[in-house]
């Protein structure tokens with residue numbers, strides 16, 4: 357696990373944007389795993405300004421609310437269209453998000469997994485983190501081997517996401533999310549976290565025990581993970597100075 361601490365969210369985001377730009381240049385048919393929420397907003401802004409060629413790329417989003425139509429402003433379909441898809445030259449048939457209106461959710465989840473496999477697996481998965489350590493919508497106690505499936509949101513996540521819906525009551529109880537096992541299959545996981553309210557979840561994910569109570573801690577067993585943090589999100593890490601030194605003195609032969 358590489359932990360990169362930057363003075364600002366913008367600076368941390370630029371590193372993620374450079375990783376994605378580098379991947380698209382090196383591998384035009386790259387498969388990207390994408391995330392929603394306020395954290396990756398700056399990333400999508402930076403990526404659209406970079407005018408990259410997305411024509412050969414494929415994307416898979418982590419999750420979607422059950423029962424929210426794709427054109428509704430609170431859906432993740434809508435979020436992605438507004439913040440990334442309508443600004444870049446991605447082929448619509450290579451954009452994938454779970455279908456929150458699927459009449460048969462288990463078969464829709466199986467199909468999603470099959471589509472990821474058929475695309476050759478995810479090269480780089482962008483992740484945010486919930487205040488309870490969730491990744492995608494894998495809430496605490498999610499199986500660390502889970503695949504794409506329906507999940508029930510915790511009251512804490514529904515409270516955290518109420519800002520997008522106007523009130524907590526309007527936040528759906530159910531979501532479809534890639535599982536932790538699905539995320540762990542990505543070849544590189546890049547987790548962004550900004551602000552003090554993420555500090556505890558980050559410290560537990562990076563330095564705590566691997567536990568389903570903090571689903572992001574499963575990433576400790578992933579061979580290639582990068583955490584990109586601003587100072588407040590890094591504030592509860594015990595080995596902060598070590599991470600800083602390691603990044604600042606990174607040998608030139610080591611890839612970003």
Ligand SMILES: N[C@@H]1[C@@H](O)[C@H](O)[C@@H](COP(=O)(O)O)O[C@@H]1O
Nearest residue numbers: 392393394395484485486492493
């Ligand atoms: N499903 C998303 C997650 O993928 C995201 O990481 C999390 C944090 O959101 P934010 O970035 O708004 O803090 O929110 C939602 O629950």
